[in-house]
Amino acid sequence: MAARITRAAFLLFPKGRITQMFDYTFQWKQALNRLPQMLDGAMVTMEIAILSMGLGILLAILLTVMRLSGSRPLMAFATTWVEIARNTPALFQIYMAHFGVASFGIHFSPFVSLLIGITFNNAGYLTENFRGALKAIPDTQGRAGRSLGLTQLQAFRHIIMPQMLRISFLPMTNQMVWAILMTSLGVTVGMNSDLYGVTQDLNALTFRTFELFALAGVIFYLITKAITFGGRLIAARLFRY
Amino acid sequence: MIEIQNVRKSFGDLEVLKGIDLTVQRGEVVTVIGGSGSGKSTLLTCINGLEPIDSGRITIDGTEVHAKSTNLNKLRRKVGIVFQQWNAFPHLTVMENVTLAPRKVLGMAKAEAEAIAEKQLRHVGLGDKLTTYPSRLSGGQQQRMAIARALAMSPDYMLFDEVTSALDPQLVGEVLETLKMLAEEGMTMICVTHEMGFARDVSKRVAFFHQGIMAEIGAPDQLFGDPQHPETQKFLANVR
Numbered sequence: 216m217a218a219r220i221t222r223a224a225f226l227l228f229p230k231g232r233i234t235q236m237f238d239y240t241f242q243w244k245q246a247l248n249r250l251p252q253m254l255d256g257a258m259v260t261m262e263i264a265i266l267s268m269g270l271g272i273l274l275a276i277l278l279t280v281m282r283l284s285g286s287r288p289l290m291a292f293a294t295t296w297v298e299i300a301r302n303t304p305a306l307f308q309i310y311m312a313h314f315g316v317a318s319f320g321i322h323f324s325p326f327v328s329l330l331i332g333i334t335f336n337n338a339g340y341l342t343e344n345f346r347g348a349l350k351a352i353p354d355t356q357g358r359a360g361r362s363l364g365l366t367q368l369q370a371f372r373h374i375i376m377p378q379m380l381r382i383s384f385l386p387m388t389n390q391m392v393w394a395i396l397m398t399s400l401g402v403t404v405g406m407n408s409d410l411y412g413v414t415q416d417l418n419a420l421t422f423r424t425f426e427l428f429a430l431a432g433v434i435f436y437l438i439t440k441a442i443t444f445g446g447r448l449i450a451a452r453l454f455r456y
Numbered sequence: 457m458i459e460i461q462n463v464r465k466s467f468g469d470l471e472v473l474k475g476i477d478l479t480v481q482r483g484e485v486v487t488v489i490g491g492s493g494s495g496k497s498t499l500l501t502c503i504n505g506l507e508p509i510d511s512g513r514i515t516i517d518g519t520e521v522h523a524k525s526t527n528l529n530k531l532r533r534k535v536g537i538v539f540q541q542w543n544a545f546p547h548l549t550v551m552e553n554v555t556l557a558p559r560k561v562l563g564m565a566k567a568e569a570e571a572i573a574e575k576q577l578r579h580v581g582l583g584d585k586l587t588t589y590p591s592r593l594s595g596g597q598q599q600r601m602a603i604a605r606a607l608a609m610s611p612d613y614m615l616f617d618e619v620t621s622a623l624d625p626q627l628v629g630e631v632l633e634t635l636k637m638l639a640e641e642g643m644t645m646i647c648v649t650h651e652m653g654f655a656r657d658v659s660k661r662v663a664f665f666h667q668g669i670m671a672e673i674g675a676p677d678q679l680f681g682d683p684q685h686p687e688t689q690k691f692l693a694n695v696r
Contacts, residue, residue, distance in 0.1 A: 360556075362539075363557035363561065363609060364529050378547050
Protein backbone atom coordinates (compact mmCIF):
# COMPACT_ATOMS: atom_id res chain seq x y z
CA MET A 216 0.00 0.00 0.00
CA ALA A 217 2.66 2.44 1.08
CA ALA A 218 4.71 1.55 -1.99
CA ARG A 219 1.78 2.31 -4.28
CA ILE A 220 1.24 5.70 -2.67
CA THR A 221 4.92 6.48 -3.11
CA ARG A 222 4.76 5.48 -6.79
CA ALA A 223 1.63 7.58 -7.34
CA ALA A 224 3.23 10.55 -5.66
CA PHE A 225 6.29 10.12 -7.84
CA LEU A 226 4.08 10.21 -10.93
CA LEU A 227 2.34 13.35 -9.73
CA PHE A 228 5.46 15.14 -8.53
CA PRO A 229 8.23 13.97 -10.86
CA LYS A 230 10.70 16.64 -9.78
CA GLY A 231 9.16 17.27 -6.40
CA ARG A 232 6.87 19.77 -8.08
CA ILE A 233 3.30 19.52 -9.33
CA THR A 234 3.33 20.05 -13.11
CA GLN A 235 0.42 18.03 -14.38
CA MET A 236 -2.65 16.33 -12.95
CA PHE A 237 -5.66 14.93 -14.82
CA ASP A 238 -5.82 17.08 -17.96
CA TYR A 239 -4.59 20.21 -16.29
CA THR A 240 -1.12 21.57 -16.83
CA PHE A 241 0.09 23.55 -13.85
CA GLN A 242 1.79 26.84 -14.59
CA TRP A 243 3.05 27.97 -11.23
CA LYS A 244 5.34 30.57 -12.71
CA GLN A 245 2.42 32.58 -14.04
CA ALA A 246 0.91 32.68 -10.59
CA LEU A 247 4.20 33.42 -8.89
CA ASN A 248 4.77 36.33 -11.27
CA ARG A 249 1.65 37.88 -9.79
CA LEU A 250 2.85 37.43 -6.23
CA PRO A 251 3.74 41.12 -5.70
CA GLN A 252 0.18 42.17 -6.61
CA MET A 253 -1.22 39.53 -4.32
CA LEU A 254 0.99 40.65 -1.46
CA ASP A 255 -0.27 44.20 -1.98
CA GLY A 256 -3.74 42.71 -1.66
CA ALA A 257 -2.68 40.92 1.49
CA MET A 258 -1.69 44.29 2.97
CA VAL A 259 -5.20 45.62 2.31
CA THR A 260 -6.65 42.48 3.87
CA MET A 261 -4.59 43.00 6.99
CA GLU A 262 -5.49 46.67 7.07
CA ILE A 263 -9.21 45.85 7.07
CA ALA A 264 -8.77 43.12 9.67
CA ILE A 265 -6.74 45.32 12.00
CA LEU A 266 -9.12 48.28 11.67
CA SER A 267 -12.19 46.09 12.14
CA MET A 268 -10.59 44.47 15.18
CA GLY A 269 -9.66 47.77 16.80
CA LEU A 270 -13.10 49.22 16.20
CA GLY A 271 -14.71 45.90 17.12
CA ILE A 272 -12.98 45.81 20.52
CA LEU A 273 -14.01 49.40 21.30
CA LEU A 274 -17.60 48.68 20.29
CA ALA A 275 -17.64 45.41 22.22
CA ILE A 276 -16.49 47.22 25.37
CA LEU A 277 -19.27 49.74 24.81
CA LEU A 278 -21.83 46.98 24.25
CA THR A 279 -20.59 45.20 27.39
CA VAL A 280 -21.05 48.37 29.44
CA MET A 281 -24.55 48.69 27.95
CA ARG A 282 -25.32 45.12 28.97
CA LEU A 283 -24.16 45.83 32.51
CA SER A 284 -25.88 49.21 32.70
CA GLY A 285 -29.21 47.91 33.97
CA SER A 286 -31.00 50.21 31.51
CA ARG A 287 -33.52 48.17 29.53
CA PRO A 288 -33.23 50.00 26.19
CA LEU A 289 -29.42 49.84 26.27
CA MET A 290 -29.43 46.17 27.24
CA ALA A 291 -31.94 45.40 24.47
CA PHE A 292 -29.81 47.28 21.94
CA ALA A 293 -26.66 45.38 22.89
CA THR A 294 -28.42 42.03 22.96
CA THR A 295 -29.99 42.62 19.53
CA TRP A 296 -26.58 43.46 18.10
CA VAL A 297 -24.98 40.33 19.54
CA GLU A 298 -27.87 38.13 18.42
CA ILE A 299 -27.77 39.35 14.82
CA ALA A 300 -23.98 39.25 14.61
CA ARG A 301 -23.75 35.69 15.88
CA ASN A 302 -26.82 34.16 14.26
CA THR A 303 -26.74 35.44 10.70
CA PRO A 304 -24.12 34.76 8.02
CA ALA A 305 -21.22 37.19 7.89
CA LEU A 306 -22.03 37.47 4.19
CA PHE A 307 -25.51 38.76 5.07
CA GLN A 308 -23.98 41.35 7.40
CA ILE A 309 -21.60 42.60 4.72
CA TYR A 310 -24.38 42.60 2.11
CA MET A 311 -26.60 44.68 4.36
CA ALA A 312 -23.75 47.13 4.97
CA HIS A 313 -23.46 47.61 1.21
CA PHE A 314 -26.61 46.81 -0.77
CA GLY A 315 -28.98 46.91 2.24
CA VAL A 316 -28.24 50.49 3.22
CA ALA A 317 -28.02 51.47 -0.45
CA SER A 318 -31.78 50.92 -0.60
CA PHE A 319 -32.09 53.91 1.72
CA GLY A 320 -29.81 56.01 -0.45
CA ILE A 321 -26.70 55.44 1.66
CA HIS A 322 -23.78 54.41 -0.51
CA PHE A 323 -20.50 53.16 0.87
CA SER A 324 -17.47 52.09 -1.09
CA PRO A 325 -16.81 48.33 -1.04
CA PHE A 326 -13.91 48.97 1.37
CA VAL A 327 -16.12 50.81 3.86
CA SER A 328 -18.98 48.31 3.53
CA LEU A 329 -16.64 45.41 4.13
CA LEU A 330 -15.09 47.20 7.11
CA ILE A 331 -18.53 47.93 8.60
CA GLY A 332 -19.72 44.38 8.04
CA ILE A 333 -16.69 42.74 9.66
CA THR A 334 -16.60 45.27 12.49
CA PHE A 335 -20.26 44.54 13.22
CA ASN A 336 -19.51 40.83 13.31
CA ASN A 337 -16.37 41.25 15.45
CA ALA A 338 -18.15 43.46 17.97
CA GLY A 339 -20.94 40.90 18.38
CA TYR A 340 -18.65 37.94 18.92
CA LEU A 341 -16.26 39.86 21.16
CA THR A 342 -19.13 41.08 23.34
CA GLU A 343 -20.08 37.48 23.89
CA ASN A 344 -16.45 36.61 24.69
CA PHE A 345 -16.35 39.45 27.19
CA ARG A 346 -19.52 38.16 28.83
CA GLY A 347 -17.84 34.82 29.40
CA ALA A 348 -14.73 36.54 30.75
CA LEU A 349 -16.80 38.65 33.16
CA LYS A 350 -18.24 35.48 34.65
CA ALA A 351 -14.73 34.39 35.55
CA ILE A 352 -14.11 37.57 37.56
CA PRO A 353 -15.53 37.36 41.11
CA ASP A 354 -18.21 39.94 42.02
CA THR A 355 -16.11 40.82 45.01
CA GLN A 356 -13.55 42.51 42.75
CA GLY A 357 -15.99 45.22 41.76
CA ARG A 358 -17.25 45.40 45.31
CA ALA A 359 -13.75 45.93 46.65
CA GLY A 360 -13.29 48.74 44.15
CA ARG A 361 -16.58 50.37 45.12
CA SER A 362 -15.68 50.10 48.81
CA LEU A 363 -12.57 52.19 48.09
CA GLY A 364 -14.78 54.95 46.74
CA LEU A 365 -14.43 54.23 43.01
CA THR A 366 -17.56 54.90 40.97
CA GLN A 367 -19.13 51.98 39.13
CA LEU A 368 -17.58 53.13 35.87
CA GLN A 369 -14.15 53.62 37.46
CA ALA A 370 -14.32 50.16 38.99
CA PHE A 371 -15.16 48.74 35.57
CA ARG A 372 -12.48 50.72 33.81
CA HIS A 373 -9.61 50.04 36.22
CA ILE A 374 -10.46 46.72 37.85
CA ILE A 375 -12.90 44.68 35.78
CA MET A 376 -12.01 45.62 32.21
CA PRO A 377 -8.26 44.89 32.36
CA GLN A 378 -8.97 41.43 33.75
CA MET A 379 -11.72 40.88 31.20
CA LEU A 380 -9.39 41.76 28.31
CA ARG A 381 -6.71 39.48 29.67
CA ILE A 382 -9.06 36.51 30.01
CA SER A 383 -10.46 37.03 26.52
CA PHE A 384 -7.14 37.76 24.86
CA LEU A 385 -6.71 34.38 23.19
CA PRO A 386 -10.33 34.27 21.98
CA MET A 387 -9.60 37.74 20.59
CA THR A 388 -6.76 36.40 18.47
CA ASN A 389 -9.22 33.80 17.15
CA GLN A 390 -11.56 36.59 16.19
CA MET A 391 -8.67 38.36 14.46
CA VAL A 392 -8.08 35.22 12.40
CA TRP A 393 -11.77 35.22 11.59
CA ALA A 394 -11.58 38.86 10.52
CA ILE A 395 -8.76 38.05 8.11
CA LEU A 396 -10.74 35.21 6.58
CA MET A 397 -13.96 37.25 6.42
CA THR A 398 -12.28 39.83 4.17
CA SER A 399 -12.63 37.24 1.37
CA LEU A 400 -16.37 37.94 1.41
CA GLY A 401 -15.62 41.43 0.13
CA VAL A 402 -15.64 40.24 -3.46
CA THR A 403 -19.42 39.93 -3.21
CA VAL A 404 -19.78 43.67 -2.75
CA GLY A 405 -17.24 44.56 -5.42
CA MET A 406 -14.11 44.71 -3.30
CA ASN A 407 -11.11 44.08 -5.55
CA SER A 408 -8.09 45.46 -3.73
CA ASP A 409 -7.84 42.89 -0.94
CA LEU A 410 -6.08 39.55 -1.30
CA TYR A 411 -9.16 37.66 -2.42
CA GLY A 412 -10.37 40.41 -4.72
CA VAL A 413 -6.94 40.73 -6.35
CA THR A 414 -6.79 36.96 -6.83
CA GLN A 415 -10.24 36.94 -8.38
CA ASP A 416 -9.27 39.67 -10.86
CA LEU A 417 -6.01 37.92 -11.75
CA ASN A 418 -7.94 34.74 -12.35
CA ALA A 419 -10.24 36.49 -14.79
CA LEU A 420 -7.14 37.79 -16.54
CA THR A 421 -5.04 34.62 -16.69
CA PHE A 422 -7.37 31.67 -15.99
CA ARG A 423 -4.67 30.14 -13.76
CA THR A 424 -7.47 29.42 -11.31
CA PHE A 425 -5.97 26.65 -9.23
CA GLU A 426 -2.48 28.13 -8.98
CA LEU A 427 -3.68 31.62 -8.06
CA PHE A 428 -6.21 30.54 -5.46
CA ALA A 429 -3.82 27.98 -4.01
CA LEU A 430 -1.25 30.73 -3.64
CA ALA A 431 -3.90 32.97 -2.02
CA GLY A 432 -4.74 30.11 0.32
CA VAL A 433 -1.11 29.77 1.35
CA ILE A 434 -0.85 33.51 1.99
CA PHE A 435 -4.06 33.44 4.10
CA TYR A 436 -2.66 30.51 6.03
CA LEU A 437 0.66 32.22 6.71
CA ILE A 438 -1.04 35.44 7.85
CA THR A 439 -3.36 33.68 10.28
CA LYS A 440 -0.52 31.50 11.63
CA ALA A 441 1.54 34.65 12.18
CA ILE A 442 -1.39 36.19 14.10
CA THR A 443 -1.81 33.16 16.34
CA PHE A 444 1.91 33.04 17.02
CA GLY A 445 2.18 36.80 17.52
CA GLY A 446 -0.81 36.71 19.86
CA ARG A 447 0.92 34.18 22.08
CA LEU A 448 4.09 36.26 22.18
CA ILE A 449 2.15 39.40 23.07
CA ALA A 450 0.17 37.56 25.76
CA ALA A 451 3.36 36.29 27.34
CA ARG A 452 4.85 39.79 27.46
CA LEU A 453 1.69 41.66 28.41
CA PHE A 454 0.32 39.49 31.17
CA ARG A 455 3.11 38.66 33.51
CA TYR A 456 1.02 38.40 36.63
CA MET B 457 -19.10 58.85 65.24
CA ILE B 458 -21.05 56.01 63.68
CA GLU B 459 -24.66 55.80 64.82
CA ILE B 460 -26.78 52.80 63.98
CA GLN B 461 -30.44 53.14 64.88
CA ASN B 462 -32.98 50.34 64.69
CA VAL B 463 -31.59 48.97 61.44
CA ARG B 464 -33.51 46.19 59.75
CA LYS B 465 -32.44 44.30 56.68
CA SER B 466 -33.83 41.27 54.85
CA PHE B 467 -32.58 39.14 52.02
CA GLY B 468 -35.82 37.89 50.51
CA ASP B 469 -37.81 36.24 53.30
CA LEU B 470 -34.84 36.03 55.60
CA GLU B 471 -34.52 38.91 58.04
CA VAL B 472 -30.82 39.12 58.86
CA LEU B 473 -30.86 42.31 60.93
CA LYS B 474 -33.81 42.73 63.28
CA GLY B 475 -33.40 46.21 64.65
CA ILE B 476 -29.79 46.91 65.52
CA ASP B 477 -28.76 49.89 67.67
CA LEU B 478 -25.10 50.67 68.13
CA THR B 479 -23.04 53.81 68.51
CA VAL B 480 -19.31 53.80 67.94
CA GLN B 481 -17.31 56.80 69.16
CA ARG B 482 -14.17 58.07 67.48
CA GLY B 483 -11.11 56.19 68.61
CA GLU B 484 -13.18 53.29 69.84
CA VAL B 485 -12.59 49.67 68.87
CA VAL B 486 -15.72 47.55 68.84
CA THR B 487 -15.58 43.88 67.98
CA VAL B 488 -18.61 41.94 66.91
CA ILE B 489 -18.78 38.23 67.63
CA GLY B 490 -21.47 35.63 67.05
CA GLY B 491 -22.33 32.52 65.08
CA SER B 492 -22.51 32.45 61.32
CA GLY B 493 -25.73 33.88 59.93
CA SER B 494 -26.09 36.19 62.94
CA GLY B 495 -25.98 39.26 60.69
CA LYS B 496 -22.64 40.67 61.81
CA SER B 497 -21.03 40.83 58.37
CA THR B 498 -24.18 42.23 56.80
CA LEU B 499 -24.08 45.07 59.30
CA LEU B 500 -20.61 46.10 58.09
CA THR B 501 -21.61 46.17 54.43
CA CYS B 502 -24.65 48.25 55.40
CA ILE B 503 -22.46 50.74 57.27
CA ASN B 504 -20.53 51.72 54.17
CA GLY B 505 -23.59 51.53 51.95
CA LEU B 506 -22.61 48.48 49.91
CA GLU B 507 -25.95 47.02 50.98
CA PRO B 508 -29.18 48.99 51.25
CA ILE B 509 -31.21 48.73 54.46
CA ASP B 510 -34.97 48.23 54.83
CA SER B 511 -35.57 50.58 57.74
CA GLY B 512 -33.81 52.48 60.47
CA ARG B 513 -30.82 54.71 59.85
CA ILE B 514 -27.06 54.72 59.90
CA THR B 515 -25.22 58.02 60.17
CA ILE B 516 -21.50 58.65 59.92
CA ASP B 517 -20.41 61.97 61.40
CA GLY B 518 -23.99 63.16 60.91
CA THR B 519 -24.29 62.06 57.28
CA GLU B 520 -27.05 59.53 56.72
CA VAL B 521 -25.55 56.66 54.71
CA HIS B 522 -28.69 55.49 52.97
CA ALA B 523 -30.25 58.89 52.24
CA LYS B 524 -30.78 59.44 48.51
CA SER B 525 -28.89 62.73 48.64
CA THR B 526 -25.76 61.12 50.10
CA ASN B 527 -22.81 60.71 47.76
CA LEU B 528 -21.72 57.23 48.74
CA ASN B 529 -18.46 57.38 46.78
CA LYS B 530 -17.52 60.41 48.82
CA LEU B 531 -18.65 58.88 52.09
CA ARG B 532 -16.66 55.72 51.46
CA ARG B 533 -13.42 57.72 51.49
CA LYS B 534 -14.04 58.07 55.22
CA VAL B 535 -14.82 54.43 55.83
CA GLY B 536 -12.34 51.75 54.84
CA ILE B 537 -13.45 48.14 54.71
CA VAL B 538 -11.42 44.94 54.47
CA PHE B 539 -13.13 41.69 53.62
CA GLN B 540 -12.63 38.06 54.54
CA GLN B 541 -11.63 37.45 50.92
CA TRP B 542 -8.96 40.10 50.53
CA ASN B 543 -9.84 40.84 46.91
CA ALA B 544 -6.41 41.83 45.70
CA PHE B 545 -6.59 43.21 42.17
CA PRO B 546 -4.56 40.51 40.40
CA HIS B 547 -3.59 42.58 37.35
CA LEU B 548 -1.95 45.31 39.43
CA THR B 549 1.28 45.24 41.43
CA VAL B 550 1.11 45.69 45.20
CA MET B 551 2.00 49.36 44.74
CA GLU B 552 -0.64 49.85 42.04
CA ASN B 553 -3.26 48.09 44.15
CA VAL B 554 -2.69 50.64 46.89
CA THR B 555 -2.34 53.76 44.72
CA LEU B 556 -5.39 53.10 42.52
CA ALA B 557 -8.02 54.65 44.78
CA PRO B 558 -5.95 57.63 45.98
CA ARG B 559 -5.20 58.49 42.35
CA LYS B 560 -8.62 57.90 40.84
CA VAL B 561 -10.85 58.87 43.75
CA LEU B 562 -8.82 61.59 45.45
CA GLY B 563 -7.12 62.73 42.24
CA MET B 564 -3.67 62.49 43.77
CA ALA B 565 -0.56 62.79 41.61
CA LYS B 566 1.27 59.53 41.02
CA ALA B 567 4.33 60.46 43.08
CA GLU B 568 2.25 61.62 46.02
CA ALA B 569 0.07 58.51 45.96
CA GLU B 570 3.14 56.30 45.76
CA ALA B 571 4.74 58.01 48.73
CA ILE B 572 1.61 57.38 50.80
CA ALA B 573 1.29 53.81 49.52
CA GLU B 574 4.90 53.04 50.34
CA LYS B 575 4.43 54.41 53.85
CA GLN B 576 1.33 52.30 54.42
CA LEU B 577 2.89 49.19 52.91
CA ARG B 578 5.97 49.56 55.13
CA HIS B 579 3.60 50.05 58.03
CA VAL B 580 2.01 46.64 57.42
CA GLY B 581 5.38 45.04 56.71
CA LEU B 582 5.26 44.84 52.94
CA GLY B 583 7.90 47.45 52.15
CA ASP B 584 9.91 44.94 50.12
CA LYS B 585 6.98 43.77 47.98
CA LEU B 586 6.10 46.98 46.15
CA THR B 587 6.59 45.71 42.60
CA THR B 588 5.30 42.19 43.25
CA TYR B 589 2.03 40.92 41.82
CA PRO B 590 -0.49 39.65 44.39
CA SER B 591 -0.29 36.11 43.02
CA ARG B 592 3.23 35.94 44.46
CA LEU B 593 2.06 36.85 47.96
CA SER B 594 0.79 34.58 50.71
CA GLY B 595 -2.78 34.99 51.94
CA GLY B 596 -1.59 36.88 55.01
CA GLN B 597 0.49 39.24 52.88
CA GLN B 598 -2.43 39.82 50.52
CA GLN B 599 -4.67 40.58 53.45
CA ARG B 600 -2.14 43.05 54.85
CA MET B 601 -1.94 44.63 51.41
CA ALA B 602 -5.73 44.99 51.45
CA ILE B 603 -5.44 46.74 54.81
CA ALA B 604 -2.77 49.10 53.45
CA ARG B 605 -4.98 49.73 50.42
CA ALA B 606 -7.83 50.83 52.66
CA LEU B 607 -5.52 52.89 54.88
CA ALA B 608 -4.04 54.75 51.90
CA MET B 609 -7.36 56.60 51.62
CA SER B 610 -6.73 57.97 55.15
CA PRO B 611 -10.12 56.80 56.38
CA ASP B 612 -11.53 57.94 59.72
CA TYR B 613 -13.13 54.57 60.30
CA MET B 614 -12.11 51.03 59.45
CA LEU B 615 -14.41 48.04 59.16
CA PHE B 616 -12.89 44.56 59.27
CA ASP B 617 -15.06 41.67 58.16
CA GLU B 618 -13.60 38.39 59.46
CA VAL B 619 -10.26 39.32 57.95
CA THR B 620 -8.48 36.26 59.31
CA SER B 621 -11.15 33.63 58.61
CA ALA B 622 -9.88 32.65 55.18
CA LEU B 623 -6.23 32.46 56.24
CA ASP B 624 -4.11 29.47 57.06
CA PRO B 625 -3.73 29.29 60.85
CA GLN B 626 -0.05 30.20 60.79
CA LEU B 627 -0.82 33.43 58.90
CA VAL B 628 -3.53 34.66 61.25
CA GLY B 629 -1.04 36.11 63.74
CA GLU B 630 0.61 38.56 61.33
CA VAL B 631 -2.74 40.05 60.32
CA LEU B 632 -3.98 40.33 63.91
CA GLU B 633 -0.72 42.08 64.84
CA THR B 634 -1.44 44.63 62.12
CA LEU B 635 -4.95 45.22 63.48
CA LYS B 636 -3.61 45.59 67.01
CA MET B 637 -1.11 48.14 65.83
CA LEU B 638 -3.90 50.16 64.20
CA ALA B 639 -5.99 49.99 67.34
CA GLU B 640 -3.09 51.24 69.41
CA GLU B 641 -2.65 54.15 67.02
CA GLY B 642 -6.20 55.22 67.80
CA MET B 643 -8.02 54.14 64.63
CA THR B 644 -11.78 53.82 65.04
CA MET B 645 -12.56 50.23 64.17
CA ILE B 646 -15.43 47.82 63.97
CA CYS B 647 -14.12 44.28 63.68
CA VAL B 648 -16.26 41.27 62.99
CA THR B 649 -14.15 38.37 64.18
CA HIS B 650 -13.99 34.82 65.38
CA GLU B 651 -10.72 35.48 67.19
CA MET B 652 -11.82 35.69 70.81
CA GLY B 653 -8.33 36.41 72.11
CA PHE B 654 -8.07 39.36 69.76
CA ALA B 655 -11.53 40.62 70.77
CA ARG B 656 -10.57 40.44 74.40
CA ASP B 657 -7.18 42.16 74.01
CA VAL B 658 -7.98 44.93 71.60
CA SER B 659 -11.58 46.03 71.87
CA LYS B 660 -13.10 48.57 74.14
CA ARG B 661 -16.46 46.92 73.75
CA VAL B 662 -17.54 43.54 72.45
CA ALA B 663 -20.97 42.97 70.90
CA PHE B 664 -22.53 39.53 70.65
CA PHE B 665 -24.91 39.00 67.74
CA HIS B 666 -27.46 36.23 67.66
CA GLN B 667 -29.95 35.68 64.83
CA GLY B 668 -30.05 39.28 63.71
CA ILE B 669 -30.20 40.77 67.16
CA MET B 670 -27.47 42.33 69.24
CA ALA B 671 -28.02 40.15 72.25
CA GLU B 672 -25.38 41.71 74.44
CA ILE B 673 -22.69 44.37 74.41
CA GLY B 674 -20.15 45.25 77.02
CA ALA B 675 -16.53 45.64 78.00
CA PRO B 676 -14.49 42.54 77.11
CA ASP B 677 -13.90 41.62 80.75
CA GLN B 678 -17.59 41.76 81.47
CA LEU B 679 -18.79 40.01 78.31
CA PHE B 680 -16.24 37.23 78.40
CA GLY B 681 -16.05 36.98 82.19
CA ASP B 682 -19.68 37.35 83.14
CA PRO B 683 -21.97 37.03 80.11
CA GLN B 684 -25.60 37.86 80.93
CA HIS B 685 -27.53 36.58 77.92
CA PRO B 686 -28.07 32.81 77.79
CA GLU B 687 -27.10 32.72 74.08
CA THR B 688 -23.84 34.51 74.84
CA GLN B 689 -23.09 31.99 77.54
CA LYS B 690 -23.84 29.13 75.17
CA PHE B 691 -21.72 30.62 72.37
CA LEU B 692 -18.74 31.33 74.59
CA ALA B 693 -18.93 27.89 76.16
CA ASN B 694 -18.70 26.39 72.69
CA VAL B 695 -15.83 28.46 71.34
CA ARG B 696 -13.64 27.98 74.35
